[in-house]
Amino acid sequence: MPDVEPKRKLTLAAVAREAGVSAPTVSKVINGRDDVAEETRSKVMGVLARTGYKSPLQQRRNLTGRQVVEVVFDSLNTAYAIEVLNGILESAGESEIEVLLNVTGKQGTSRLSAEQRAARIIDEGRCGMIVVTSAFSGAQLGAFRRRGVPAVVIDPFNPPPAEVVSVGATNWAGGKEATSHLLELGHRRIAYLGGPDGVECNQARLHGYLAAMRANGVTVDSRYIIQGSFSSEHGVEGLKTLLRLQQRPTAIFAANDSIALGVLAEARRQGVRVPEDLSLVGFDGTSQAEESVPALTSVAQPLQEMGRAALRFILSQTRGELLDSPRVELATHLVIRESTAPVQAVP
């Protein structure tokens, strides 16, 4: 006989009845008055927990107020960030979740300490937090977990503590695929224009590149590896440096599309033709790569899907579900466009 009582609204009075005390007594327990016998208090607390009583204020919040997830970016000035954000927003729209957006800028993690922020998130009944590229240290992320705030990190700069869920892409495999593509086109002098040295996804891409080179028995000239930042400026400067070499590379694998577009712009200024004189592969697969002339061959990350996955994981954690793995990597795939071609006869 299933429990199909006509579900009346759960009031303080009902809790009182259930607990065998008066309404004022329940009120006192809820409001933390101290003029309640310890035995009475725990009896009432038990009923409150069991029935899941919510004050009208809380009920109201759950009715009108939709759940809110806090999303923190270090910056919104990249196509990468926008696509991830769009994925989160789209997914949030479907789940009727609202998105509170925070951009911390380079100065790091804004004025609030991790503790203050965690307290606020709990206080205001938010369902969790998504952190995109850095902005929080491992220690800070740990603090969230300890306070019970569901948190998911997308492409963390450093490996997060084991108990924090993180979402990324198969950067190593992507780097390997990009480089293999160039090798298959006959290129051997392939340069790598990387992002910030210590950042994990950059390292993974670099090592994918190295793995492909090694697997093909190609020795890497160390001057062909130039780490820097994920910016078009780095692409511009990187190409300038590479063109000054005696042995110019015939192909460049750039660690993201911004770098690649910087290379493309500088190549045009220098009269270096892409792909005739120089093949070029980017990473990210942003719309910019598609729209450039020549259109850029690039390793596409499922950025929107990463945003969507992050939100999904927040919701799972909110529901108390356990995730299979604290680290999820979504597959990248190489999109071949116009910026890569077979190597020319080497002079």
Add this chain to the structure above:
Amino acid sequence: MPDVEPKRKLTLAAVAREAGVSAPTVSKVINGRDDVAEETRSKVMGVLARTGYKSPLQQRRNLTGRQVVEVVFDSLNTAYAIEVLNGILESAGESEIEVLLNVTGKQGTSRLSAEQRAARIIDEGRCGMIVVTSAFSGAQLGAFRRRGVPAVVIDPFNPPPAEVVSVGATNWAGGKEATSHLLELGHRRIAYLGGPDGVECNQARLHGYLAAMRANGVTVDSRYIIQGSFSSEHGVEGLKTLLRLQQRPTAIFAANDSIALGVLAEARRQGVRVPEDLSLVGFDGTSQAEESVPALTSVAQPLQEMGRAALRFILSQTRGELLDSPRVELATHLVIRESTAPVQAVP
């Protein structure tokens, strides 16, 4: 004798007394019921605003949380939107206001009616709403105002009702300046690749163009005016159409940078050199214009500043201040880069 009555808590009943109506009536106004005479409603609204009445829920909320402003975009897929958003976020950060982000997509104004949305905004103690490019009809915006939700519109597609504050740029003056620049370079065959026909800022830019042409005694060939959408595809198609004309234009004024970049990409494919064969001016002054090759001459809008201004106006309204004008236009300015040059000897 200053008014130093012992400040009793401001209740709904007190507001009713003050307004000379009953408590139920005030309750109806607050909850947006429609069975209230317009006159009564405005009388009560006046007292509510003057006394600064807050429902118990709101009172509670002001104690715990920070203020939240809701920001609604139709899409986040343009550099334009990102820059406006960054302006809002920056300004919000300084004022310790949080930003709730909503993207409605093309389907229009999401699942919620204006009434529901307004109710939710009030209910959750949000301080107002910024709407960027469309997403709400004039009638809907009016509904917000009637419910007392401070609202500011940035670049509305249609002129909003008089009582709604809107922020934009001097589109007409900008269009005129762009066109004058081309005229000064000796161009006479100047085409206009516009955005959606009915959208106000596009019309203003078009009429700025027409005004400059007329002021210089240049007759406009109607085939040189092609309205479409604010997209690079429109630039691509527009240039194709223009190149099929017997009398090709020597210059194009594109209604935004995306269109201009579409023109640039197609020009490169067709072997049309910019600026030697074709001068090109965009509008918006986004970073894309700066980074393209050749760098794009463009009418810069102070997009970040527009975002900042919108948030400022929300806060003024929240404080009950009256604005000097319901419409604010920030100045545009022409940034001359590499995509414009003196007209060549005409064949």
Add this chain to the structure above:
DNA sequence: CTGAAAGCGCTTACAG
């Protein structure tokens, strides 16, 4: 469209 009356759910003041 308005408001007197009844109602709701929680809290307060206080007698026991």
Add this chain to the structure above:
DNA sequence: CTGAAAGCGCTTACAG
């Protein structure tokens, strides 16, 4: 400590 009674502030149902 407890709870009957009064109170508070808002909302609902409905007569006019």
